Structures are given as structure tokens and as C-alpha cells.
Amino acid sequence: MELTDEIRISAPRDVVYAALNDPDVLRECIPGCEELTQAAPDQLEAKVVLKIGPVKARFAGEVTLDTTNAPNGFSLSGEGKGGAAGFAKGGADVTLTEDGGETVLTYTAKVDIGGKIAQLGSRLIAGTAKKLSGKFFTKFGELVSEQSTA
Amino acid sequence: MNDQTMTPEERAANLKGMGSSRKRVEDVRFTQGKGNYVDDIKLDGMLFGDFVRSPYAHARVVSVNKDAALALPGVIAVLTAEDLSPLGLHWMPTLAGDKQMVLADGKVLFQGQEVAYVVAEDRYIAADAAELVEVEYEELPVLTDPFEALKSDVVLREDLEGQTEGAHGPRKHHNHIFTWEQGDKDATESVLAEADVVAEEMVYYHRTHPCPLETCGCVASMDKVTGKLTLYGTFQAPHAIRTVVSLISGLAEHNIRVISPDIGGGFGNKVGAYAGYVCSVVASIVTGKPVKWVEDRMENLMSTAFARDYWMQGKIAATKEGKITGLWCHTTADHGGFDACADPTKFPAGFMNICTGSYDIPTAYLAVDGVYTNKAPGGVAYRCSFRVTEAAYFIERMIEVLAIKLNMDAAELRRINFIKADQFPYQSALGWEYDSGDYHTAWDKALEAVDYNGLRAEQAQRIEDFKAGKTRKLLGIGLTHFTEIVGAGPVKNCDILGLGMFDSCEIRIHPTGSAIARLGTISQGQGHATTFAQIIASEIGLPADDITLEEGDTDTAPYGLGTYGSRSTPVAGAATAMAARKIRAKAQMIAAYLLEVHDDDVEWDVDRFAVKGAPERFKTMKEIAFAAYNQAIPGLEPGLEAVSYYDPPNMTYPFGAYICVMEIDVDTGEWEVRQFYALDDCGTRINPMIIEGQVHGGVTEALAIAMGQEIAYDEMGNVKTGTLMDFFLPTAWETPNYTTDHTVTPSPHHPIGAKGVGESPNVGGVPAFSNAVHDAFRPFGLVQSHMPHDHWRIWKIANGLGMHG
Numbered sequence: 033m034e035l036t037d038e039i040r041i042s043a044p045r046d047v048v049y050a051a052l053n054d055p056d057v058l059r060e061c062i063p064g065c066e067e068l069t070q071a072a073p074d075q076l077e078a079k080v081v082l083k084i085g086p087v088k089a090r091f092a093g094e095v096t097l098d099t100t101n102a103p104n105g106f107s108l109s110g111e112g113k114g115g116a117a118g119f120a121k122g123g124a125d126v127t128l129t130e131d132g133g134e135t136v137l138t139y140t141a142k143v144d145i146g147g148k149i150a151q152l153g154s155r156l157i158a159g160t161a162k163k164l165s166g167k168f169f170t171k172f173g174e175l176v177s178e179q180s181t182a
Numbered sequence: 183m184n185d186q187t188m189t190p191e192e193r194a195a196n197l198k199g200m201g202s203s204r205k206r207v208e209d210v211r212f213t214q215g216k217g218n219y220v221d222d223i224k225l226d227g228m229l230f231g232d233f234v235r236s237p238y239a240h241a242r243v244v245s246v247n248k249d250a251a252l253a254l255p256g257v258i259a260v261l262t263a264e265d266l267s268p269l270g271l272h273w274m275p276t277l278a279g280d281k282q283m284v285l286a287d288g289k290v291l292f293q294g295q296e297v298a299y300v301v302a303e304d305r306y307i308a309a310d311a312a313e314l315v316e317v318e319y320e321e322l323p324v325l326t327d328p329f330e331a332l333k334s335d336v337v338l339r340e341d342l343e344g345q346t347e348g349a350h351g352p353r354k355h356h357n358h359i360f361t362w363e364q365g366d367k368d369a370t371e372s373v374l375a376e377a378d379v380v381a382e383e384m385v386y387y388h389r390t391h392p393c394p395l396e397t398c399g400c401v402a403s404m405d406k407v408t409g410k411l412t413l414y415g416t417f418q419a420p421h422a423i424r425t426v427v428s429l430i431s432g433l434a435e436h437n438i439r440v441i442s443p444d445i446g447g448g449f450g451n452k453v454g455a456y457a458g459y460v461c462s463v464v465a466s467i468v469t470g471k472p473v474k475w476v477e478d479r480m481e482n483l484m485s486t487a488f489a490r491d492y493w494m495q496g497k498i499a500a501t502k503e504g505k506i507t508g509l510w511c512h513t514t515a516d517h518g519g520f521d522a523c524a525d526p527t528k529f530p531a532g533f534m535n536i537c538t539g540s541y542d543i544p545t546a547y548l549a550v551d552g553v554y555t556n557k558a559p560g561g562v563a564y565r566c567s568f569r570v571t572e573a574a575y576f577i578e579r580m581i582e583v584l585a586i587k588l589n590m591d592a593a594e595l596r597r598i599n600f601i602k603a604d605q606f607p608y609q610s611a612l613g614w615e616y617d618s619g620d621y622h623t624a625w626d627k628a629l630e631a632v633d634y635n636g637l638r639a640e641q642a643q644r645i646e647d648f649k650a651g652k653t654r655k656l657l658g659i660g661l662t663h664f665t666e667i668v669g670a671g672p673v674k675n676c677d678i679l680g681l682g683m684f685d686s687c688e689i690r691i692h693p694t695g696s697a698i699a700r701l702g703t704i705s706q707g708q709g710h711a712t713t714f715a716q717i718i719a720s721e722i723g724l725p726a727d728d729i730t731l732e733e734g735d736t737d738t739a740p741y742g743l744g745t746y747g748s749r750s751t752p753v754a755g756a757a758t759a760m761a762a763r764k765i766r767a768k769a770q771m772i773a774a775y776l777l778e779v780h781d782d783d784v785e786w787d788v789d790r791f792a793v794k795g796a797p798e799r800f801k802t803m804k805e806i807a808f809a810a811y812n813q814a815i816p817g818l819e820p821g822l823e824a825v826s827y828y829d830p831p832n833m834t835y836p837f838g839a840y841i842c843v844m845e846i847d848v849d850t851g852e853w854e855v856r857q858f859y860a861l862d863d864c865g866t867r868i869n870p871m872i873i874e875g876q877v878h879g880g881v882t883e884a885l886a887i888a889m890g891q892e893i894a895y896d897e898m899g900n901v902k903t904g905t906l907m908d909f910f911l912p913t914a915w916e917t918p919n920y921t922t923d924h925t926v927t928p929s930p931h932h933p934i935g936a937k938g939v940g941e942s943p944n945v946g947g948v949p950a951f952s953n954a955v956h957d958a959f960r961p962f963g964l965v966q967s968h969m970p971h972d973h974w975r976i977w978k979i980a981n982g983l984g985m986h987g
């Protein structure tokens with residue numbers, strides 16, 4: 033499954049980049065996030081409760097960051113395991129472009145899913161993924177704009 | 183007294199015997215919600231099981247942590263392969279002679295494979311606990327394509343490493359299961375080389391699933407006091423299950439009672455043994471309490487036996503006039519992670535060698551290679567005799583492909599190649615002896631009934647209109663003439679796991695002239711209680727309404743191999759007639775004694791024995807029954823009962839002519855069945871109403887398979903069609919009207935001439951629907967397109983042919 037989107041955030045690129053790498057910000061923005069810790073400079077560990085259709089499960093995951101392209105963007109890859117509910121693994125490329133005082137964030141994510149969540153049909157999963165990323169960026173946008181205007 | 187005033191015809195009608203459209207006696211309880219299915223069974227102190235299943239299609243099981251699950255209040259036990267292996271129960275034999283993991287023993291081979299079995303006080307706790315079991319997996323490369331699997335270095339079945347012999351001959355590769363060859367390879371190849379015309383095509387019959395409305399399940403109840411295990415379950419073959427449970431568990435067979443209660447559809451899905459049965463039995467033995475396991479819909483679709491998944495490469499040779507001279511077929515059979523086909527032992531690809539169909543093909547060759555992949559195991563006969571629907575689809579597509587090559591009308595091509603009525607019994611090039619048939623009569627009747635020439639004229643006009651831009655809808659005429667092979671089967675060549683495929687019936691007449699009959703089969707909706715009583719009614723002259731029929735309890739019913747492959751009427755139906763005839767033979771002696779004449783001086787007259795030449799002197803079967811128990815008759819034991827174990831001398835060969843007329847919208851891919859005509863010849867017809875119902879049900883399942891139903895996997899081995907949102911199950915909305923018709927060509931070797939019908943409509947229906955789609959696009963250049971023909975795939979055909987401008 034591939035997801036792509038473009039989001040305009042009313043904050044300068046440096047602020048956006050820093051926020052995207054701030055575990056506290058991420059914890060607050062990721063829907064259903066229970067725990068998020070920085071295990072290493074390039075590694076995050078998280079526990080997230082997700083509900084996709086009739087399946088609700090706690091996913092435990094690890095995300096590795098590749099920041100060689102900072103602050104124009106970064107790449108990440110990771111894997112989350114939800115026990116009986118299944119698993120997800122994949123990666124994303126995030127690009128940050130300055131546009132006036134604002135930042136245009138584009139991302140392309142490629143996600144492979146398995147187990148029960150995969151069987152629910154791609155219609156349900158694509159919709160849920162879209163909704164979740166929407167929620168994330170709405171919250172993220174709010175937080176970052178607050179920070180940059182504060 | 184009625185008996186003296188009624189005509190023989192009136193007396194026969196009163197019996198509601200063979201030929202009567204007697205209403206189904208089962209429906210009294212089913213229509214009132216009073217059926218008794220496995221999930222209706224509730225026993226004191228009953229526990230519930232649920233599985234932890236693998237989310238991966240291929241992975242090593244590194245560790246299983248039960249702690250969190252065991253800590254949940256209400257959880258009794260969590261079983262893993264480690265717990266079962268000391269009992270030798272972590273593996274079980276499949277019906278194909280392979281071995282299948284009951285609980286994953288270090289490795290999983292398909293998504294949904296059973297890894298651990300949780301036992302808890304209720305169903306919900308069991309499900310919650312299953313989610314708490316932590317399993318660590320190490321992913322392995324996934325093989326979902328059988329052709330790739332045969333080339334890959336990845337070894338799926340490490341447990342078979344070094345084993346060069348499979349259950350059915352030498353293995354060519356570590357993911358290869360068997361090769362099965364029939365016919366004459368060299369002769370067929372030389373026919374192909376010398377033929378005027380050879381048509382070649384790959385015909386794929388996709389993976390699908392029987393999807394009975396009631397999923398699989400069981401209740402195992404071990405009585406520790408008596409040492410007796412009672413196993414209720416959705417078993418299509420209860421006696422075979424008892425024997426298998428005895429062999430693998432070590433429990434003596436007399437200490438096992440298997441009961442199949444009402445079954446909500448089987449269609450082949452409930453023939454084999456599943457991990458749930460084994461785990462429930464073990465859990466009940468360990469806990470001393472009854473344990474129930476019933477799978478949910480997703481579990482049913484992704485883990486219990488699938489059907490089809492045959493890649494059939496075909497070559498068909500003919501003269502330029504269209505006389506077929508040879509047929510060649512190489513099939514690659516995707517069996518999934520374990521070979522769990524339910525085929526007779528000597529037939530690892532079932533009766534795929536019926537693939538010469540209804541045609542007189544002098545030379546033929548068939549080879550089938552079975553392959554392991556990371557998909558669920560199975561390969562069951564979904565509403566067909568073993569692999570017969572694959573065979574019928576193959577030959578009926580190849581005929582169409584040949585018709586295109588020859589630029590001939592497909593109806594005419596069939597007609598000139600049919601086996602002729604005077605050729606029966608017909609010896610086929612691939613080894614079968616067809617018992618009887620009259621294909622030309624059936625074919626002409628079918629073509630006339632639908633006004634075939636009129637349809638072709640309409641189609642020609644439609645093509646012109648389409649080309650002129652007046653319409654966007656095409657008309658397809660789907661033709662099929664199928665020949666089934668059912669009623670497995672003669673014990674000399676048909677067994678499953680060594681169990682001979684005879685069947686049985688025991689009839690006991692009560693003193694007042696009613697009766698109970700018990701059979702080795704089990705109805706899953708076929709209406710046995712209705713139709714088998716009709717056979718007895720006609721044979722011994724007692725009203726069908728006075729005959730109770732019982733099946734499915736191994737403590738009371740005689741041993742038999744169960745109900746699948748349309749074998750109930752051909753085998754158990756024959757046993758029923760034979761048992762009834764034994765009773766009638768004794769009744770004749772009793773009647774002669776009562777009438778004070780010699781045995782040879784009485785003759786059978788519908789429901790009585792009468793003195794020859796003096797029909798007013800008679801004894802009815804009712805009177806005879808009373809005398810059998812209550813009158814001392816010199817030289818005869820009291821009582822009136824008989825049992826017959828029937829080993830059929832041959833299979834039966836029902837056939838039919840189906841025609842589907844379909845409208846197809848080239849822009850949306852939507853289809854509409856305008857007309858469906860089904861002519862079946864199942865030999866002697868026992869209950870025309872039930873036959874019609876069987877045809878309606880079977881054609882509807884055929885519609886599902888041909889037009890949308892499939893078990894699809896993605897490249898990671900995820901089941902993409904694991905719910906009824908994605909797995910097409912037709913409702914009344916999608917189901918068209920059907921016209922049914924018949925001819926009657928009795929089986930010469932069956933006691934009542936019956937051949938079986940339940941599966942014919944699926945065998946004939948699938949090619950009829952598929953050929954209609956192909957026929958619609960034939961004038962635009964389509965030769966072959968794989969099923970299922972859902973709207974998207976039909977749209978793609980149109981798009982590929984440049985029909986979207």
C-alpha cells in the first residue's frame with residue numbers, strides 16, 4: 033500500500049524539522065500513542081493503540097531515522113507488531129520545502145501489512161490510514177504553529 | 183378397506199415413493215429454527231477453545247509466551263506443539279497421506295496457521311486470551327506462485343527434506359509433491375504433431391472456497407468414568423473421522439462415538455480433519471470436561487480447506503472438419519502448505535482424468551504436478567466429485583478455443599464429437615468406463631429449448647449494432663455439455679487413507695409397519711431423510727411418511743464413508759435399495775406362508791404380495807410386518823430387518839447440457855444473466871422437487887465461482903478475501919432465474935438406475951457462465967481470460983481489446 037500527501041504547515045522549515053524529531057511532539061500527535069521513547073539518536077520505540085474496522089490492537093514498533101538529508105527532509109523505516117491483529121512494516125520519505133514563512137511537507141510512504149488487519153480489505157485500511165495521517169498532521173500543524181508563534 | 187378399492191396407481195401415489203415431489207421432511211424443523219447444529223450443543227461445564235493463528239505466511243516460530251494469557255482469569259490452558267508432541271499429536275495425517283501440523287512445530291507455512299490453542303471458561307475469554315499469547319516470529323521468504331515455488335531455493339517443507347518419494351511417487355524438487363500421469367503420452371504427442379489443427383491454451387481455475395454458511399466446529403466430550411469420548415462435529419464423514427481419531431489418538435474405536443448433528447452446508451469443506459478437532463479432543467481428555475471449538479468466518483475462509491487452484495495447460499488436436507483426434511493436458515496443482523486434498527488414495531488429482539468430457543477422443547494424455555506453496559492446505563471437491571469441475575471447465579474451455587481456431591460454431595463442434603448413445607458403456611482414453619448416456623438427445627433438446635439459432639441471429643445483429651455505435655452491450659451465449667463421474671466408489675480402486683469407499687444402509691421394520699433406516703452417509707442439506715425414505719417406500723411398499731431416517735451417529739448407524747462427491751445416492755442409495763430388497767425377499771416368504779401358497783406363487787404388487795392370478799388374495803406389507811414379529815412361522819426367524827453394505831461395481835456418469843445467455847456492459851464490466859437453461863440427466867429421478875432445488879443451489883454456487891468468488895493472496899501471502907465483504911457469496915439480488923429440464927438415462931449398474939445430481943450444476947454451471955463471457959467477446963478477438971469474471975476483470979477484457987475508444 034502506498035500513501036502520498038502534501039501538507040502545508042504555517043511554521044518555518046527548521047521548526048517543522050525539529051518538531052518532527054521531537055519525541056514529545058510526536059507522542060502528542062500520533063493518534064493512540066501510549067508510549068514513545070528515543071532509544072538512540074536515530075531510533076524511536078513506540079506503543080500505539082490502533083483500531084481498524086473491527087480490529088483493535090496495541091502495536092509495538094521501532095522506527096529508524098535516516099537524517100542525512102536534513103533539514104530538506106528525512107527517511108524513516110520501521111516495523112510494528114500487533115500480535116493477533118497482525119503487523120505493519122514499511123518506510124517513508126519526507127520532504128520539507130520552504131514557501132514564504134511556511135513549510136510544505138510531502139511524504140510518500142510504502143507500507144506492507146499482514147495478518148488480520150490485511151484481511152479486512154484494502155478499502156478499509158487505506159481509508160483508515162488516510163484518516164490517521166490526517167489526524168496526525170492536523171494536530172502537528174496546530175502544535176507547531178503554536179510553537180512558532182509563541 | 184382402502185386397500186381393496188384403490189387402484190395400484192393410487193396406492194403407489196400414497197406411498198410417496200420414487201418420482202414423487204414429496205416435500206422435505208427436514209424443513210419442518212429448519213424453517214422453525216429448530217435445527218440442532220454443533221453450536222447448539224451445550225454440555226454441563228463446557229469449556230471453549232480458540233486459536234492463536236499466524237499473521238505470517240512463512241516464518242519460524244522463535245518463541246511462544248503464554249504467561250499473559252494464562253494470567254487472565256477464566257483461562258484453563260494454552261496448548262502448543264510442545265504440549266502435543268509427547269502425545270504424538272502435534273502432527274496429523276491428511277486425507278491425502280501427507281502430514282499436517284496440528285499446532286505449528288517451529289514453523290508456519292500459511293497465514294492463519296494454528297500456532298497455539300487456548301482453552302477458557304467462555305468463548306470471549308478464549309478470544310481475549312488468544313490475543314495475549316505472545317509469539318515471536320522470524321519471517322521467511324514467501325512463495326505464493328506454484329511455478330515459482332518449483333524453481334525456488336526456499337524449502338517450504340523442511341520436515342520432508344531428503345524424502346524423494348512423496349505420497350504419490352517421486353518428488354522432483356523440494357517443493358514438489360507428486361506427479362500423476364494417465365493415458366498415452368507418446369501416442370498423444372504424435373497425434374498432436376500430425377494433426378490438421380492444434381489449439382493450445384492455459385486454462386486457470388482459480389482458488390476458491392466452499393464457504394458453507396455454518397463454519398466448521400466440534401464439541402469433544404471425554405467421560406473419564408466410562409473412558410468414552412463423544413465427538414460432535416460438522417463432519418461429512420463421521421465414520422471415517424472415528425477411525426482416524428482412533429488411529430491417531432490410540433483410543434479404541436469402540437470407545438469413540440462420533441456424532442454429526444444437523445450440518446449447515448458442507449460442499450467438501452467438512453470432509454477432512456482439522457487442528458480444531460484434535461486440539462479439542464486433547465483438551466477434553468486433559469481437563470475431563472467438554473470442549474467446544476467453532477471457527478469464525480475469517481478462520482473458515484483462510485484456514486480450512488480451499489478448492490481448485492489448478493493451472494491446466496491444454497492442447498487439443500482435430501481434423502480440419504472438427505473431429506477431435508487428441509487431447510493433452512499438463513496441470514500444475516497448487517496445494518498450499520500441506521497436501522490435504524480429500525481424494526481417493528490412488529487418485530492424487532482426483533478424477534481429473536475425466537477431462538475428455540462428453541467427447542469421443544481416441545487419444546489423450548494427462549499429467550498433474552502437485553506443488554507446495556505458502557497458502558492454506560486443501561484442494562477439496564467443492565460441490566463436485568474429486569477435481570471433476572476442474573476437468574469439466576478445462577475441456578469445455580478447450581472446445582471453445584478449438585472452435586475459434588476452426589472458425590466453427592461451438593454447438594456444432596460439440597455435436598460432431600459427442601460419444602454416441604450406442605457407444606456406451608464407453609471406454610475413455612484416460613481409463614474410465616462411462617456407464618450410460620445419450621448426449622445428442624440432451625443437446626438437441628437444450629438447443630431447441632433456448633432457440634439457439636434465434637439467439638445466434640440476435641447476437642449477430644447485436645455485434646453490428648455495437649460496431650455501429652448503437653449499443654454498448656454485448657450478448658454472450660455460454661454453452662456447456664458436461665459429464666460428471668460420481669459415486670466413489672468401487673473399493674477395488676477407491677479408498678481414503680485405506681478406508682474402502684463402500685456405503686451402507688440398515689432398515690428395521692417395526693411391527694405396525696413403520697420403519698427406521700440408518701445410513702453411513704450424512705445429509706448437509708441434501709434432504710436424505712426425504713429421498714432415501716422414498717427409495718424404501720417404492721421398494722417395500724410402506725409410505726415414505728412412515729419411515730424415519732437416521733444418519734451421523736457412529737454408535738447406531740452402519741459404517742460408511744459419508745457424503746461428498748455425489749456419492750450418497752449412487753452408493754448409499756444403492757445400499758438402501760439392496761437392504762430393502764432383502765426385506766422384501768423375507769416378506770415374500772412370510773406372505774406365502776400366510777396365504778398358504780408356495781413362495782413362487784406370490785407376486786409383488788406396489789405395497790403387497792398377492793397370489794398370482796388371484797389379486798384379491800394378498801397380504802399388505804403392513805400385515806406382513808406384524809406377522810414377522812408376532813406369528814410363529816416355521817423355518818423363519820422373527821423380525822424384519824436387513825443391512826446392506828454396497829460396493830458399487832462402477833462409478834455413475836450423470837451429464838447435462840447448460841446454456842447461459844448473458845448481457846455484458848463493455849464500459850462498466852457489469853453482467854446480467856438473461857437466461858439460464860439447465861438440462862440434467864441424473865438417471866432415475868427420486869424426487870424431482872429436490873433435484874430442482876439442488877440444481878438451483880449448484881448453479882448459484884457456479885455463478886459465484888465464475889463471476890467473482892475467489893481466495894486471493896497478495897505477494898506477502900496475506901489472504902485478501904477473508905471476509906464476506908470481499909468473498910462473493912450471491913444473495914437473492916445477484917441470483918438470476920433458472921429454467922430446469924431433464925432427460926432420463928438410467929445407470930445400468932445401479933439398483934434403481936440413479937446417478938446423483940447434487941454436484942452436476944456446479945460442474946456444468948461454471949463453464950456455462952465463463953463461456954458466456956468469452957463468447958460475448960469472441961467476435962472481438964478474445965480467446966482466453968481467467969476467472970473469476972468480476973466487473974473489473976470484464977472491464978479489463980474490453981479495455982485490452984481496445985473497446986473503450
